[in-house]
Amino acid sequence: MRSQSLLRLLGGAAVALILGFLLLPGLVVTLAAFNSRAILSFPPESWSWRWFAKAIAYEDFQAGFRNGLIVTACASSIALVVGAAFAFALDRYEFRLKRALETVLLSPLVVPHFTIGLGFLILAAQVGLARGYAVVVACHVVLVLPFVLRSVYISLRNLDPRLELAAASLGAPPRRVLTTITVPLLLPGLVSGWLFAAILSFNEFTASLFVTSQRTQTLPVALYNYVREYADPSMAAVSVIYIVVTATLLILANVFLGLAKVLAVEQPR
Amino acid sequence: MSQRPFLRLFVTPAVLCALGFAAALAAVMQYSLRAYVPGSLEAGGFTLDNFAALLRPLYARVFLETMWICFLTAFFTLLVGYPLAYALVHARHVALKSAILVIAVTPLFLGEVVRTYSWIVVLGNNGFLNAVLLRLGLIDAPVQFMFTQFGVVTALVHVTLPIMVIMLAAALSHIDRDYERAAASLGAGPIRAFLTITLPLSTPGIIAGVTTAFAWTFSAFATPQLIGGGRVNMISNLVYQLGFASFNFPFAASLSVAGLLLTFAVLGLMRVAAGPLETIRQH
Numbered sequence: 170m171r172s173q174s175l176l177r178l179l180g181g182a183a184v185a186l187i188l189g190f191l192l193l194p195g196l197v198v199t200l201a202a203f204n205s206r207a208i209l210s211f212p213p214e215s216w217s218w219r220w221f222a223k224a225i226a227y228e229d230f231q232a233g234f235r236n237g238l239i240v241t242a243c244a245s246s247i248a249l250v251v252g253a254a255f256a257f258a259l260d261r262y263e264f265r266l267k268r269a270l271e272t273v274l275l276s277p278l279v280v281p282h283f284t285i286g287l288g289f290l291i292l293a294a295q296v297g298l299a300r301g302y303a304v305v306v307a308c309h310v311v312l313v314l315p316f317v318l319r320s321v322y323i324s325l326r327n328l329d330p331r332l333e334l335a336a337a338s339l340g341a342p343p344r345r346v347l348t349t350i351t352v353p354l355l356l357p358g359l360v361s362g363w364l365f366a367a368i369l370s371f372n373e374f375t376a377s378l379f380v381t382s383q384r385t386q387t388l389p390v391a392l393y394n395y396v397r398e399y400a401d402p403s404m405a406a407v408s409v410i411y412i413v414v415t416a417t418l419l420i421l422a423n424v425f426l427g428l429a430k431v432l433a434v435e436q437p438r
Numbered sequence: 439m440s441q442r443p444f445l446r447l448f449v450t451p452a453v454l455c456a457l458g459f460a461a462a463l464a465a466v467m468q469y470s471l472r473a474y475v476p477g478s479l480e481a482g483g484f485t486l487d488n489f490a491a492l493l494r495p496l497y498a499r500v501f502l503e504t505m506w507i508c509f510l511t512a513f514f515t516l517l518v519g520y521p522l523a524y525a526l527v528h529a530r531h532v533a534l535k536s537a538i539l540v541i542a543v544t545p546l547f548l549g550e551v552v553r554t555y556s557w558i559v560v561l562g563n564n565g566f567l568n569a570v571l572l573r574l575g576l577i578d579a580p581v582q583f584m585f586t587q588f589g590v591v592t593a594l595v596h597v598t599l600p601i602m603v604i605m606l607a608a609a610l611s612h613i614d615r616d617y618e619r620a621a622a623s624l625g626a627g628p629i630r631a632f633l634t635i636t637l638p639l640s641t642p643g644i645i646a647g648v649t650t651a652f653a654w655t656f657s658a659f660a661t662p663q664l665i666g667g668g669r670v671n672m673i674s675n676l677v678y679q680l681g682f683a684s685f686n687f688p689f690a691a692s693l694s695v696a697g698l699l700l701t702f703a704v705l706g707l708m709r710v711a712a713g714p715l716e717t718i719r720q721h
Contacts, residue, residue, distance in 0.1 A: 283674045
C-alpha cells in the first residue's frame with residue numbers, strides 16, 4: 170500500500186509539472202504585458218497598462234479585429250448549418266458515397282493548412298475572386314467544418330430516439346419533429362459546435378496568411394506582421410486579452426454545455 | 439412518405455463544400471505540374487521539372503528536418519499527454535477535472551501566433567527562462583533557446599498537447615474500470631495492471647493522438663518561422679517563401695504535394711506498425 174501512495178504522489182507531481190508547462194507561456198506573457206518598459210525584462214521593475222492602450226489603439230489590430238469578426242461570423246454560421254445538416258444525414262441515413270464524403274470533409278484535420286491556403290489562393294486567382302472576403306470565408310468554412318461535424322454528431326448519438334418516435338406516432342410530420350424535438354434537444358451540441366468553429370476561425374492563421382489581402386487581413390495575420398516588425402509588449406497585451414477571453418469562453422462552455430461531453434472525453438451517462 | 443426526409447436538402451450543402459475543397463486541392467496538384475515563368479504570376483506549360491528539383495540536397499534536407507521535428511514533437515507530446523489524459527479521466531473531484539480540462543484545451547483555441555509569441559517571451563535571450571536560470575546561478579550567460587530545434591519542438595509540443603489529451607482521454611474513458619480491478623484482485627501491482635491492461639487498451643487513442651500530432655506539426659507555420667528564425671526550416675516555411683518572396687507558385691505547389699504525400703505515407707506506416715498492437719486489444 171505504501172508503494173501505491175508513493176506512486177500516486179509521483180503521478181500527482183508529474184501532472185502538476187505538465188499543467189505548469191501548459192500554463193507557463195500564458196503566465197509569463199501576462200507578466201511581460203504589464204511591464205512598463207519596452208524591452209523584455211524579468212521580473213518587471215514597474216508596472217503599467219500602457220501596452221494595452223497602445224494595442225487597442227493600433228489601427229492594423231482594429232482593422233484585423235473587424236475583418237476577423239466578419240469572416241468568423243460568416244464562416245462559423247455557414248459551417249454550423251452545413252455541418253449540422255450533414256451530421257444529421259450521417260447519423261440517420263445511408264446514401265451513396267457517404268463514407269467518401271465524410272472522409273473529404275474531415276480531411277482538413279490532417280491536410281496542412283498551408284496547402285489548403287495555397288489551394289484556395291490559386292483557385293480564387295483562377296476564378297477571379299482573389300482579394301475579397303468570399304475566398305477567406307470559403308477557406309475557413311472548410312477548415313472548421315470537421316469540428317462542427319464532430320460536435321453535432323456526438324450530440325446526435327446521445328439523443329434518445331424514442332422522443333422523436335413518440336412525436337411521430339402522435340402524428341407530427343417529419344418537419345415538425347425536426348423543429349420541435351430534434352433541434353431543441355441538439356441545442357447544446359449546436360451551440361458548442363458553433364462556438365468551437367467561431368473560436369477556431371477567429372484564430373486561424375496559416376491558411377489566412379495565404380488567402381487574405383491587405384484589405385481583408387484578419388487579426389492573427391495582423392499580429393504576425395506586428396511580431397515580425399516590432400518587439401514591444403503591445404503583442405503581449407493582445408495575447409493577454411486573447412487568453413482571458415478564450416479561457417472565459419471555455420469555462421462558460423464547460424459550465425453550461427459540459428465540455429467533457431462535447432469533446433467526448435467522458436462517457437455519456 | 440419518404441423514408442429519408444430532408445436527405446437531399448441536408449447533404450447538398452456538404453457536397454458543395456467538399457467540391458470546393460477538392461477543387462482547391464486540385465488547383466495545387468495542377469500548379470505543381472506547371473512551369474514557373476519568372477517575373478510572372480501566370481504559370482507556364484505542363485512539366486515534371488518541379489518534382490525533379492525537389493530531389494536537390496537543399497530540399498531533401500528540409501524534408502528530413504521537417505519529418506524529424508514532426509517525429510520528436512509527436513513523441514514528446516505523447517509522453518507528456520498520457521499522464522495528463524490519465525489524470526483527467528481518473529480525477530475524483532469534479533472541480534479538479536474541470537480545471538485540468540480547461541487548462542489542457544485552452545492552448546488549442548489560442549491560435550498559433552499568440553502561442554508562438556508567448557514562447558518567444560519565455561525562450562528569448564532576455565526571456566523568462568534565461569532570467570530564472572541566471573538568477574538561480576545555474577548559468578553565467580543567457581542560453582540560446584531561440585532559433586534552435588529545442589525551442590521549436592518545445593513550442594510545438596505545447597500546440598499539439600490539447601488534441602493529444604482529448605484523443606487519449608476519449609480512449610481511456612471507454613476502458614471498463616473493472617478490468618483494472620480484476621487485475622489488481624488477481625495480484626497485479628498498479629504498474630503491472632497499467633502496463634498489461636490500461637496501456638494496451640488505450641492503443642486506439644495513442645494511434646489517433648500520435649498521427650494527429652504528427653500531421654498538425656507538419657502543418658505548423660508561425661512556430662518554426664518565428665522561433666526557428668530561418669535556422670530551423672520546415673516545409674511550410676519554404677512553401678510560403680517560394681510563394682510570396684519569389685512568386686514561384688508552381689514550385690510551392692509541388693513542395694506542398696510532395697509534403698502531403700509524405701505525410702500520408704508516414705501516417706499510413708504508423709497505422710501499419712500499430713497493427714500488431716491493435717490485435718492485442720481483440721483478445
